[in-house]
Amino acid sequence: MSWTYDDFTKAVFNLTKIDLSSYKERQMKRRIDSLISRNNFRQYEEYYKALQTDKDLLEKFLNYITINVSEFYRNPGQWEVLREHIIPMLIEKHGKLKIWSAASSTGEEPYSVVMLLQEFFPLEDIKVIATDIDKEAIRKAKEGLYLEKSLQSLPREYISKFFTVEEELFRIDDRIKERVEFRHHDLLMDPYPNNCHLIICRNVMIYFTEEAKNKLYVKFGEALADDGVLFVGNTEQIIFPHKYKLKSIRTFFYKKM
Ligand SMILES: C[S@@+](CC[C@H](N)C(=O)[O-])C[C@H]1O[C@@H](n2cnc3c(N)ncnc32)[C@H](O)[C@@H]1O
Known part of the structure; x- marks a missing residue:
């Protein structure tokens, strides 16, 4: 058969x-x-x-x-909320921040958050953990070479400050690269980091079954520090966040209760 x-x-x-x-x-x-x-x-x-x-x-x-599709500053309005409201709130509460970009694909998301954070901290004080299940995506992330179209939503000043053009491609500056630690990690199987002040997990939950999503939101709740924030993707609003001890503070942002 x-x-x-x-x-x-x-x-x-x-x-x-x-x-x-x-x-x-x-x-x-x-x-x-x-x-x-x-x-x-x-x-x-x-x-x-x-x-x-x-x-x-x-x-x-x-x-x-x-499915590795990603881009810098994907859904820019939400990154502006992160910059104007969420990061200042987290800094006021916690000072230095532990940040995890989960399912970070080819690096656009963790590099975006480093560029944004350097407005608040000296670069040497920034560290972002970035994880993905796909080793090839991690390899590309570490290489740090991008097509122009993946930079279309990124603020112009970040592009001029942190990229050099190599033929048709844009290379991310080593000063940004060095602030990200890439690791292989399966969200379904592997233990999560703990005490995170900000977890960015976007555009991967849509692929999972409801049952898997339930388990993962519980784990994200546990991975957050008190008052830590989970930043989700454009189509990934959580229906009953309190089930996971999370509270919506802005659209696409959930705080640990
Ligand atoms: C569409 S990309 C999203 C990239 C980025 N977060 C963004 O929003 O632009 C989805 C990523 O999820 C990763 N992924 C899929 N299943 C995963 C799993 N079980 N654990 C960790 N990452 C996973 C894929 O390798 C891919 O890089």
């Missing part, structure tokens, strides 16, 4: 420890099915056998399912 999607996700978990069953099935299955047929395989089992032996194919598969 040929494999079901469920059989495939279990096998992928054994091979990679990535839990595809925590991602919304309709969306993920559609993506995987289309990838399989584009790669000229007919069934899950046949494709899985190839993934077991072909490292390159496995890397392409992981890269494809993780």
